[in-house]
Amino acid sequence: MHRIDTPTAQKDKFGQGKNGFTNGDPATGRRATDLNSDMWDAVQEEVCTVIEAAGIPLSKGEHTQLHAAIGRLIYEQVKTRLEKNQNGADIPNKPLFLQNVGLVDVLFKGDGRFLAGTFVSDAIDRTSIGARAATGCQFMRAHQAPDAPDQVSFWQIITLSEVVSPTTVVDVLAVSGNNVLFGHGTGTGITSWRQVAMLEGGRLYGGYFCTKYAWRYPGYGWGWHWWDG
Numbered sequence: 001m002h003r004i005d006t007p008t009a010q011k012d013k014f015g016q017g018k019n020g021f022t023n024g025d026p027a028t029g030r031r032a033t034d035l036n037s038d039m040w041d042a043v044q045e046e047v048c049t050v051i052e053a054a055g056i057p058l059s060k061g062e063h064t065q066l067h068a069a070i071g072r073l074i075y076e077q078v079k080t081r082l083e084k085n086q087n088g089a090d091i092p093n094k095p096l097f098l099q100n101v102g103l104v105d106v107l108f109k110g111d112g113r114f115l116a117g118t119f120v121s122d123a124i125d126r127t128s129i130g131a132r133a134a135t136g137c138q139f140m141r142a143h144q145a146p147d148a149p150d151q152v153s154f155w156q157i158i159t160l161s162e163v164v165s166p167t168t169v170v171d172v173l174a175v176s177g178n179n180v181l182f183g184h185g186t187g188t189g190i191t192s193w194r195q196v197a198m199l200e201g202g203r204l205y206g207g208y209f210c211t212k213y214a215w216r217y218p219g220y221g222w223g224w225h226w227w228d229g
Contacts (some may be wrong), residue, residue: 008034132188133159133170147190
């Protein structure tokens with residue numbers, strides 16, 4: 001496309017280098033702007049290109065084709081975009097979207113619960129707890145992981161410390177049924193486990209069972225006091 005550039009064009013009518021048209025002025029002898037084929041070819045092809053790009057055949061008797069073409073082209077673009085008022089509900093492939101933004105393993109949410117579950121796959125279950133913690137994983141399930149408390153139980157793991165590298169200290173809490181254990185290690189693996197005694201029915205060290213507890217420390221005031229039974 002170009003602006004009129006014939007010798008009779010009105011120079012700089014719309015600004016520096018932006019020529020326009022004039023009707024001329026017989027009183028001053030100024031001629032009206034002459035048109036040439038270059039100008040009209042440019043106008044024709046600019047308009048026809050838009051109409052044809054919208055897939056609309058040119059029709060000599062129709063004078064609304066440019067309007068229809070612009071509307072169709074806009075619609076074709078809009079329908080490939082997300083609508084703001086949908087708030088993400090119209091994302092066509094939500095799992096792929098989460099993968100692309102790095103949110104696949106961040107959280108598994110369930111109705112009425114913070115986590116619906118921590119299971120990802122059997123292969124992930126068998127991955128080192130410490131190594132998974134080193135990736136920033138805070139909630140996980142472990143089964144037959146090399147550094148799990150045992151190779152039989154399914155363990156729900158909570159990472160207690162912030163882990164940023166394989167050399168970072170890792171502290172975790174592991175729960176399976178009535179068993180609660182505290183684990184310590186690094187981002188390369190958990191190296192030690194200690195059992196946390198339950199308040200009711202948990203086995204303490206020494207083979208005793210705790211069935212009652214109170215906040216009393218004889219002779220010194222209140223504190224922990226245990227009975228075995």
